[in-house]
Amino acid sequence: MNSDTINTPNSTSSNTTQEAILRAENVSVTYGSFQALRGVTLDIPKNQVVAFIGPSGCGKSTLIRCFNRLNDLIPGTKVGGKVTYQGVDIYGDKVDPVQVRRRIGMVFQKPNPFPKSIYDNIAFGAKINGYKKSEMDEIVERSLRQAALWEEVKDKLKESGLSLSGGQQQRLCIARTVAIEPDVVLMDEPASALDPISTRKVEELIQELKENYTIVIVTHNMQQATRVADLTAFFNAEAEEGGKRFGYLVEYNKTEAIFNNPKEEYTRQYVSGRFG
Amino acid sequence: MSSLAEHSPRKGQSLEKQVDTVRVFDQSFYWLAVIGAIGIGGVLLWIAVQIGLSALPAIQSYGVDFLTTTTWDPVRNIYGVLPQIYGTLISAAIALVIAIPVGIGVAVFLSENFLPNAVRTPIALAIELIAAVPSVVIGLWGIYVLIPFLRPFYNFLYENFGWIPLFSTPPRGNSLLTLGLVLSVMILPTIIAISRGSLIALPRDLRQGALALGATRWETILRVLIPAAFSGIVGSIMLALGRAMGETMVAAMLVGNSNQITPSLLAPGATIASLIASQFGEAGREQVAALLYAGLILMILTLIVNILAEIIIQKFQNVE
Ligand SMILES: Nc1ncnc2c1ncn2[C@@H]1O[C@H](COP(=O)(O)OP(=O)(O)OP(=O)(O)O)[C@@H](O)[C@H]1O
Numbered sequence: 001m002n003s004d005t006i007n008t009p010n011s012t013s014s015n016t017t018q019e020a021i022l023r024a025e026n027v028s029v030t031y032g033s034f035q036a037l038r039g040v041t042l043d044i045p046k047n048q049v050v051a052f053i054g055p056s057g058c059g060k061s062t063l064i065r066c067f068n069r070l071n072d073l074i075p076g077t078k079v080g081g082k083v084t085y086q087g088v089d090i091y092g093d094k095v096d097p098v099q100v101r102r103r104i105g106m107v108f109q110k111p112n113p114f115p116k117s118i119y120d121n122i123a124f125g126a127k128i129n130g131y132k133k134s135e136m137d138e139i140v141e142r143s144l145r146q147a148a149l150w151e152e153v154k155d156k157l158k159e160s161g162l163s164l165s166g167g168q169q170q171r172l173c174i175a176r177t178v179a180i181e182p183d184v185v186l187m188d189e190p191a192s193a194l195d196p197i198s199t200r201k202v203e204e205l206i207q208e209l210k211e212n213y214t215i216v217i218v219t220h221n222m223q224q225a226t227r228v229a230d231l232t233a234f235f236n237a238e239a240e241e242g243g244k245r246f247g248y249l250v251e252y253n254k255t256e257a258i259f260n261n262p263k264e265e266y267t268r269q270y271v272s273g274r275f276g
Numbered sequence: 277m278s279s280l281a282e283h284s285p286r287k288g289q290s291l292e293k294q295v296d297t298v299r300v301f302d303q304s305f306y307w308l309a310v311i312g313a314i315g316i317g318g319v320l321l322w323i324a325v326q327i328g329l330s331a332l333p334a335i336q337s338y339g340v341d342f343l344t345t346t347t348w349d350p351v352r353n354i355y356g357v358l359p360q361i362y363g364t365l366i367s368a369a370i371a372l373v374i375a376i377p378v379g380i381g382v383a384v385f386l387s388e389n390f391l392p393n394a395v396r397t398p399i400a401l402a403i404e405l406i407a408a409v410p411s412v413v414i415g416l417w418g419i420y421v422l423i424p425f426l427r428p429f430y431n432f433l434y435e436n437f438g439w440i441p442l443f444s445t446p447p448r449g450n451s452l453l454t455l456g457l458v459l460s461v462m463i464l465p466t467i468i469a470i471s472r473g474s475l476i477a478l479p480r481d482l483r484q485g486a487l488a489l490g491a492t493r494w495e496t497i498l499r500v501l502i503p504a505a506f507s508g509i510v511g512s513i514m515l516a517l518g519r520a521m522g523e524t525m526v527a528a529m530l531v532g533n534s535n536q537i538t539p540s541l542l543a544p545g546a547t548i549a550s551l552i553a554s555q556f557g558e559a560g561r562e563q564v565a566a567l568l569y570a571g572l573i574l575m576i577l578t579l580i581v582n583i584l585a586e587i588i589i590q591k592f593q594n595v596e
Pocket residue numbers: 031034036054055056057058059060061062063074247
């Protein structure tokens with residue numbers, strides 16, 4: 001794959017060789033009167049892991065929430081530009097955000113299991129997505145295995161999801177997301193609250209999930225990006241006159257290129273830890 | 277960064293004294309809280325013991341029969357409170373049947389953003405103000421406004437559904453049904469305020485997590501948010517039930533004070549609280565003991581309700 005085949009702010013070429021499952025075209029997001037993100041254009045290719053990196057407040061979470069319309073929940077949020085999933089504009093009039101979220105799952109920074117049993121944490125999503133009751137045991141086991149949690153919880157599936165450790169809770173949240181078999185899994189700093197061992201498990205998991213899913217992961221951990229991501233997008237926030245800061249995409253390329261041979265000076269400074 | 281020490285509030289000569297003040301304050305607050313906590317328990321115990329002692333003559337002479345007989349005859353000094361227990365439970369049950377679904381519904385409605393905040397807050401405030409209306413005023417409203425208003429409806433029930441035992445007596449305004457309806461209004465603010473509070477207190481992540489799995493808004497509310505707030509909601513219901521069973525003024529004004537057990541909700545009845553309120557003034561010595569015995573039973577009923585609530589909450593928390 002040639003790095004030029006991917007949309008970057010510098011290249012206006014839109015002909016991609018790899019099929020893009022998600023595409024942001026000139027996406028801008030404003031919260032009330034505050035523009036958090038400006039003019040982002042990028043493609044997320046199918047079955048790849050894409051990392052979003054950049055300093056705090058540059059709009060990584062904002063962008064990732066555009067992909068499953070979770071920004072809809074924040075009053076006063078406007079999304080400009082176009083976000084397409086398999087060619088369909090997900091902000092189109094006829095699109096039901098509920099259906100979007102069934103295809104595009106999300107794992108949050110803070111583990112947020114439901115105050116239900118471990119079993120029901122997974123069964124809940126599966127049930128509302130129309131999986132049959134008779135398949136439920138199988139789905140629960142399969143997803144917990146995929147999330148590398150089965151061995152630890154198989155004897156206490158009736159216990160509360162909240163009784164697990166933070167790392168286990170996060171893997172439970174990953175399990176409930178993969179249980180509904182989305183096409184894309186969005187992960188917003190999924191390992192930031194985890195110890196190194198749990199983090200490694202989550203990373204291994206991402207590598208495995210890549211077979212079947214497309215993954216977008218926000219991370220502040222450079223090593224993590226180099227370990228798991230095929231492609232990396234670097235975002236930055238810039239102050240315009242008046243002191244307002246807006247986020248934008250600086251550079252988007254193969255992970256290797258971003259870390260070893262960045263085109264932009266900002267990127268080079270950031271990935272080498274000499275930023276700001 | 278050298279200025280850190282200069283700005284530190286801990287620098288200077290006042291160091292020791294300040295810490296001393298803080299410690300004294302801390303300590304006295306601690307003891308105040310301890311005394312308060314013990315004091316509240318003590319008062320409760322005192323009330324229970326005192327009522328128990330005063331009721332002792334009645335307990336000795338009527339025993340358990342007091343609970344299972346239906347005569348209340350101050351002339352011959354024969355007392356039984358089965359009709360009152362029945363009336364207390366039935367009117368409270370009517371109130372709950374109405375107030376639970378309405379209350380939880382309104383609580384959900386007011387905790388979600390179905391309405392703009394500018395409308396939601398005044399509505400919530402108005403509902404909470406219902407709780408501030410004195411019960412004697414609510415009783416007057418029941419007599420002069422609600423009963424005339426409901427009369428055609430009661431007549432309709434009796435004429436068309438009189439074959440159902442529940443509506444089998446000619447309607448009098450004062451009845452268990454009227455009391456239950458008014459009690460439902462009175463306990464609504466409790467259910468709404470506490471349920472809404474516990475719904476609002478749920479972490480935002482919970483809702484986002486459900487929606488991110490492709491849950492609709494209603495699936496999120498019914499299957500994640502309400503179960504997560506369950507202990508708060510049950511707590512609100514139990515508080516409300518306690519209030520409904522113990523409500524005195526409204527009961528005395530609206531229930532009809534009739535010493536009978538009939539299946540008909542349209543018939544007048546009595547509750548323990550209304551019995552005590554309506555008879556205490558001119559009661560003789562033995563009657564007072566009987567009334568206090570009735571009061572003790574009301575306290576025990578309320579206690580049982582609260583214990584049941586605890587058990588429900590515990591059970592639920594273990595399962596979930
Ligand atoms: N709900 C919101 N309402 C208003 N402004 C918001 C909201 N969420 C985010 N912002 C603003 O948008 C900008 C981008 O926020 P965002 O959370 O996307 O940053 P981020 O890149 O994810 O940062 P971090 O790495 O710290 O998570 C920030 O300036 C933030 O203050």
